[in-house]
Amino acid sequence: MELPSKINNNEKSLQQGISPSGNGGLISNSKLTALVVDSDRICQILEKAILESQGVETQVVGSGRDALDLLASGATFNLIIIAMVLPIMNGVETTRQIRAMGIRSKMLGVTACSYEREKQAFLDAGVDEFIEKPLTPQKLASIMREMRNA
């Protein structure tokens, strides 16, 4: 299966800060990409606006299923922002399945609720970080700084 390993090599390169095209360029000079997985229209618009205002090329999907299909088709992202509450397949389960595909992108779990048990479930499923909605430009900027310096 050529496709999944292509995704993994890309992700590996990105993590090492090397451009996947192999020209040796540092990630800090290339555009970061993000996927927003959220069924809430307001969050979709807000998160996309915050990401784009910081120069991140952003795609938005409204369900876990759509996210998995997009990733399976070969699309790669530096950052995946995923809501806990999603139709049919929730964010925790979607995260598990994304990680099971071997995808190493930075994943940020977001939720409007603040219960400790939910936070732990999200972290256990594989998100790198968890924040309470709403996403703010400051929070995103600090995440991006980390990613560019990684």
Next chain:
Amino acid sequence: MDGVVQLQRQLLDYTALLFQEGFLNDQFTQLQQLQDETNPDFVVEVVSLFFEDSERLLNELANTLDQQSIDFRKVDSHVHQLKGSSSSIGAQRVQNVCIAFRNFCDAQNTEGCLKCLQQVKNEYSLVKNKLETLFKLEQQILAAGGSIPM
């Protein structure tokens, strides 16, 4: 130009008051800062979505709480959504009632939930009114040839 300056002063004072009285918080400022030439109606668009979503959710809450046997999980899900969207636009007082509302849901306290429903309806109505006044002021400034002060 005197008229424009007066209107601008009025807008700034009105906005400051809304923050002082806790109707809006810093998240609203973030929305305003995301608005620019490429996204000139961003704030109005996001707030309009908030109005639509809130009205739908408040209706659904009223229906759900009106049943003989209340489905508290459904109530919780609606309140969760309302908390999320109110926090996304910075509607602090609505968000605060949602927090209390969820606690009553957890405890399956019907009376508490009904009280919160009334409270959240009131707070929503107030913030809607105030935001519409704010937008009207902005429109007046623009119509008079001025620009929105930040």
